[in-house]
Amino acid sequence: MASTSKIDVQSKLKDSSLFIADAFISGEWVSKDAKFDVYEASSASVLGQVANCSLEDFQTAIQDASQAGDKYFASTTAAVRGALLRKWYELIMTNQEDIATILSLENGKTMGEARGETAYAASFIAWFAEEATRSYGVTIPSSMPHTTLMTIREPVGVCGIITPWNFPAAMITRKVAPALAAGCSVVIKPPSETPFTCLALTKLAVEAGFPPGLIQVCPTKDRQAATELATNPLVKKISFTGSTGVGKMLAKLAAGTLKKVSLELGGNAPFIVFADADLDAAVEGAMFCKFRCSGQTCVCANRLYVQKSVAKEFTAKLVQKVSALQMGPGYEPSTTQGPLVNEAAVKKVREHIEDALAKGGKIEVGGKAPEQPGYFFAPTVISGATPDMIVSRDETFGPLAPVFEFDTEEEAIRLANDTEFGLAGYFFSRDYARIMRVAQRLQVGMVGANTGKISAAEAPFGGVKESGYGKEGSCYGLAEYTNVKSITIGGLDS
Ligand code: SIN
Secondary structure (H helix, E strand, O other): OOOOOOOOOHHHOOOHHHOOOOEEEOOEEEOOOOEEEEEEOOOOEEEEEEEOOOHHHHHHHHHHHHHHHHHHHHHOOHHHHHHHHHHHHHHHHHOHHHHHHHHHHHHOOOHHHHHHHHHHHHHHHHHHHHHHHHOOOOEEOOOOOOOEEEEEEEEOOEEEEEOOOOOOOHHHHHHHHHHHHHOOEEEEEOOOOOHHHHHHHHHHHHHHOOOOOOEEEOOOOOHHHHHHHHHOOOEEEEEEEOOHHHHHHHHHHHHOOOOEEEEEOOOOEEEEEOOOOOHHHHHHHHHHHHHHHHHOOOOOEEEEEEEHHHHHHHHHHHHHHHHOOOEOOOOOOOOOEOOOOOHHHHHHHHHHHHHHHHOOOEEEEOOOOOOOOOOOOOOEEEEEEOOOOHHHHOOOOOOEEEEEEEOOHHHHHHHHHOOOEEOEEEEEOOOHHHHHHHHHHOOOOEEEEOOOOOOOOOOOEOOEEOOEEOOEOOOOOHHHHEEEEEEEEOOOOO
């Protein structure tokens, strides 16, 4: 595997064999002549090159996954599948530092966040190791005499898994773990910006003992090849996390063979601070859910609505915290804010700021990309934000916190819901009646009240409106990978 970067990734790992550049097809690591570059965002240099899979690779992987999946489900109990997942979880946690190192290098997030994401990713596997044994059917009193009616849950079959670069580990495991728990096989197209983490996780899955063919990984930059996942009749389910535009396109393609589809798409999360809130807690929440992963999460606070009487105080406290962030390469221990993923991401933040300034916004801190290599943008707070600004409609996906002011609860809810997206929403208040009222009125799939942290294996993850459909994690996640079959048994009178 060629690595032309200044960074020798293997020398940073305890187990250098975890840094893999091959595809994983039909139980074999497959090296390809065709490769694509993966970048290290803080220096914009090439970190390594990865196999660029073709249409034929996807077809082979899908065919093989179909056979392997049937065999796996027929030959394993739920307890066996749970034990395999538990072993995979343990191997990931044993190798947490190496996985975090690879993840931080290819994604840019800080080592602290990368360690956290690795544990978060592993927690989905531990969760679904247990959920595997809880895939219940029901018995139903039949209206027909001498008849019993029951349901069982069966795996849907081959699942096409398409994931984004912002969570190179957790978005893989949040989909793959329930699929394997249910008895499905998976063909993964990892993000082309961050394929190495997925390949390392796959190596550990093989070590855990998952049979050949069950997990296939096809990195590619060829959109046509990846489209095979959405059109091949052998694929029975598509699970996608990414932009609303791509999600809609995949849903249309998948409709051709009526595949099941789960879509976790874009957000435009409101973050409301009422005058009765604990302002320090609200600032803490905003720091987490705005600046985690340098503002590149779907559940990021995108619009901060602060009640007029506390707007100045909140903004001052926020600016103080934001000023203390240390920008730098994610792998440096002192860094608390890493680079963005690429130049296009930097450009988008700049455009949102320019638009806000042209419409009367004021930079309180940040506002610029520093003059240095890499895809950095200074964490920024803008005051005087207004609904006509691009940032009120479009997810910045970067470290920009625009502060809007509002007068009444009614106005805050109207502004918060004035978007086609509905993934997450946050608010801070110490009034219990208001907490219930606002939580119910926000048109989102996930609410954080007095907290910016809403993500956990046990918490249902997913949105409403144009943020997609389907729930991940939680007691609902496994069902997304199963079909309910009813069995009616008649003739029970003799
Ligand atoms: C995402 O941004 O899509 C995932 C965020 C999370 O799991 O917390």
